Amino acid sequence: MAVTLADVAARxxxxxxxxxxxxxxxxxxxxxxxxxVLRAVEELEYVVNGPASSLAAASSDLVGVLVNDxxxxxxxxxxxxxxxxxxxxxxxxxxxxxxxxxxxxxxxxTYLTLLQRQRxxxxxxxxxxxxxxxxxxxxxxxxxxxxxxxxxVVLCGRPPLPEADGDGDDGGTGDGGKxxxxxxxxLTVAFDNRGGARRLTGHLLALGHRRIGYVAGPAERTTTRHxxxxxxxxxxxxxxxxxxxxxxxxxxxxVHGAYDRSSGYDGTLELLRREPGxxxxxxxxxxxxxxxxxxxREAGLSIPGDxxxxxxxxxxxxxxASPALTTVRIPLHDAGARAGRLALGRxxxxxxxxxxxxxxxxxxASTAAPRANRxxxxxx
Amino acid sequence: MAVTLADVAARxxxxxxxxxxxxxxxxxxxxxxxxxVLRAVEELEYVVNGPASSLAAASSDLVGVLVNDxxxxxxxxxxxxxxxxxxxxxxxxxxxxxxxxxxxxxxxxTYLTLLQRQRxxxxxxxxxxxxxxxxxxxxxxxxxxxxxxxxxVVLCGRPPLPEADGDGDDGGTGDGGKxxxxxxxxLTVAFDNRGGARRLTGHLLALGHRRIGYVAGPAERTTTRHxxxxxxxxxxxxxxxxxxxxxxxxxxxxVHGAYDRSSGYDGTLELLRREPGxxxxxxxxxxxxxxxxxxxREAGLSIPGDxxxxxxxxxxxxxxASPALTTVRIPLHDAGARAGRLALGRxxxxxxxxxxxxxxxxxxASTAAPRANRxxxxxx
DNA sequence: CTGTTAGCGCCTTCAG
DNA sequence: CTGAAGGCGCTAACAG
Numbered sequence: 183m184a185v186t187l188a189d190v191a192a193r194x195x196x197x198x199x200x201x202x203x204x205x206x207x208x209x210x211x212x213x214x215x216x217x218x219v220l221r222a223v224e225e226l227e228y229v230v231n232g233p234a235s236s237l238a239a240a241s242s243d244l245v246g247v248l249v250n251d252x253x254x255x256x257x258x259x260x261x262x263x264x265x266x267x268x269x270x271x272x273x274x275x276x277x278x279x280x281x282x283x284x285x286x287x288x289x290x291x292t293y294l295t296l297l298q299r300q301r302x303x304x305x306x307x308x309x310x311x312x313x314x315x316x317x318x319x320x321x322x323x324x325x326x327x328x329x330x331x332x333x334x335v336v337l338c339g340r341p342p343l344p345e346a347d348g349d350g351d352d353g354g355t356g357d358g359g360k361x362x363x364x365x366x367x368x369l370t371v372a373f374d375n376r377g378g379a380r381r382l383t384g385h386l387l388a389l390g391h392r393r394i395g396y397v398a399g400p401a402e403r404t405t406t407r408h409x410x411x412x413x414x415x416x417x418x419x420x421x422x423x424x425x426x427x428x429x430x431x432x433x434x435x436x437v438h439g440a441y442d443r444s445s446g447y448d449g450t451l452e453l454l455r456r457e458p459g460x461x462x463x464x465x466x467x468x469x470x471x472x473x474x475x476x477x478x479r480e481a482g483l484s485i486p487g488d489x490x491x492x493x494x495x496x497x498x499x500x501x502x503a504s505p506a507l508t509t510v511r512i513p514l515h516d517a518g519a520r521a522g523r524l525a526l527g528r529x530x531x532x533x534x535x536x537x538x539x540x541x542x543x544x545x546x547a548s549t550a551a552p553r554a555n556r557x558x559x560x561x562x
Numbered sequence: 563m564a565v566t567l568a569d570v571a572a573r574x575x576x577x578x579x580x581x582x583x584x585x586x587x588x589x590x591x592x593x594x595x596x597x598x599v600l601r602a603v604e605e606l607e608y609v610v611n612g613p614a615s616s617l618a619a620a621s622s623d624l625v626g627v628l629v630n631d632x633x634x635x636x637x638x639x640x641x642x643x644x645x646x647x648x649x650x651x652x653x654x655x656x657x658x659x660x661x662x663x664x665x666x667x668x669x670x671x672t673y674l675t676l677l678q679r680q681r682x683x684x685x686x687x688x689x690x691x692x693x694x695x696x697x698x699x700x701x702x703x704x705x706x707x708x709x710x711x712x713x714x715v716v717l718c719g720r721p722p723l724p725e726a727d728g729d730g731d732d733g734g735t736g737d738g739g740k741x742x743x744x745x746x747x748x749l750t751v752a753f754d755n756r757g758g759a760r761r762l763t764g765h766l767l768a769l770g771h772r773r774i775g776y777v778a779g780p781a782e783r784t785t786t787r788h789x790x791x792x793x794x795x796x797x798x799x800x801x802x803x804x805x806x807x808x809x810x811x812x813x814x815x816x817v818h819g820a821y822d823r824s825s826g827y828d829g830t831l832e833l834l835r836r837e838p839g840x841x842x843x844x845x846x847x848x849x850x851x852x853x854x855x856x857x858x859r860e861a862g863l864s865i866p867g868d869x870x871x872x873x874x875x876x877x878x879x880x881x882x883a884s885p886a887l888t889t890v891r892i893p894l895h896d897a898g899a900r901a902g903r904l905a906l907g908r909x910x911x912x913x914x915x916x917x918x919x920x921x922x923x924x925x926x927a928s929t930a931a932p933r934a935n936r937x938x939x940x941x942x
Numbered sequence: 943c944t945g946t947t948a949g950c951g952c953c954t955t956c957a958g
Numbered sequence: 959c960t961g962a963a964g965g966c967g968c969t970a971a972c973a974g
Binding site for chain 2: 184227229230231232233234235236237242243244246251252253254255258259261262265270271277278279280281282284288289292293295296297298299300301327331443444447472473475476479498499502504
């Protein structure tokens, strides 16, 4: 039905093998022959049959990028950075495709299966992982199988997989260890969420804040936990230095919600209910922070005059929100690009397989010292 | 290397054909046999070899979704809606993958080639098209070939392709017309950008605005042009009814920029320079509108007290921006879902192959009647 | 440098 | 309802 290699070969007066060789470009072919073939390809508008090629070569040019929420720039930036490393225009370039899990562990597994079915060259998993042990087990099993099948696995923005303990290979290949083709152990580009959160809370404490609310992300996600840990570590630091235990209050001043604007809004209302004397609110990320700001404003509180607000991630809109948001910068583009290169094997693996990217505190206009005696609104 | 159909067959004590049949599920197989096979599949952790299967069946379960900017929720929402129709968990479900063109026509073509190479089941192109005639020609040629190869093509949020005039099939198959397998002519889910813009500008005119600035999108994109046309149509309506020609001013009060926040910011500054007496600014979309608001605020102008602002698209953040943004709602999710169903052939084609989705004016807090004598800032 | 020869793993008639 | 057999289009050794 469609034009095949053989058609091109016939037209160029060469064998199919020769056509294949000029197309893949990794084998010497005489200049004259090459151009004759290329012309035939043009004339016939030939397009390689990917499945056939993948089958014969036992390899594919698909690279999957899994994201939790495709409508969130946090993931968009990483995904496009990964894609930017793929060079799809060049021969041998990969086709990076992004798959939206919607944050569902089930869907994550489904996509991994589909990608495994396609014999994807690599898979990049971005964003926080769900901490449910059952899912974690299913996930690492699947990832291990992918790696064993030669698919490179890269984690970006999530912690490294737990060591595959037990080696419970039920009577399989029985090869003694490093028999894995292109895969190997999953590589990781991790974010220093803990450190970033710690510095951020430290910044607020240094400004003099003592009643700090925290609108955290979903309770079961690694990113949420790490940021929360950093936050509490800073509170603990403070307690150690000043003999003033802020940790006891921490749980009461923490609410959980999704990584979206409305949970920032709702969370802030709840926090205000619990503690009308709040002088600062930390948000799970910048998007949540915008919701926090909206709720605060509607409550008649000024930012940072009455209440300071800070986000996390430093997405593009944060710098020119009003007021400009104090936040923790994660170099998402760099991280994604690096993950992309690792996925292609174009960059050597970091020691231990884990690269941690530094986060940076961005102090802007949304945080300031608390007012000495801020008028406490009437509690509901 | 990996476990194959034959392995499963051997384990289940049946032939490969039988395994294939239970897996694809579209052929009668005895219940006992089926469960025996399924168990073998489980035990062996068998995963179909996609390329082999695609080759043999001459079909694939890949569906490509092309977007201009993956970090923009406008596209994220459509893409996830498309994916939501794919049912990847079910047998016969498709793998929807999104490809980020970054707005580059070249990259758009590259991805289409790659998708054609993969023999994608369908391709959905979202967002505005570039109007360069050369590219348009290359694009429709590629799309026609895709369709001819059996790939369903759906346009979502862009105008239908021009009719393939000439029928310049250079001595090809010579089948007399409707010989196309699954493809057929590209289907379109178009947005009524023109009508939406017209109502939006009409709304401002009705409020009493006469000096309306417009921060438009990139000049060469269809969406930009349609929204601008709607805007000017409303101005023309007004002139006709009131004998007051606003069109003459329109060009001077229009600036072009990217679909991002900073062009809203910069564009507003430029408009203010050209016409310090502006009472309203229309933005290419909601994101741009946020930039407009930022610039206005920094210029010491209040919204909507001094200047009204309106966006387009009604992205989630628009409703709770401050002030809440007047905008034109496009049912992006519905449109994307419909495109997805059309791509799967699960919904019958609209008459003429083009479905136009209605847009809806959302009047919120960012627009109001102009102040009778607003203090004109000193021009620079 | 180029042609020939086997498959890659699966689907799909065609028999039974 | 199940098995046997051929071939999908391409690549990767081999020869030459």
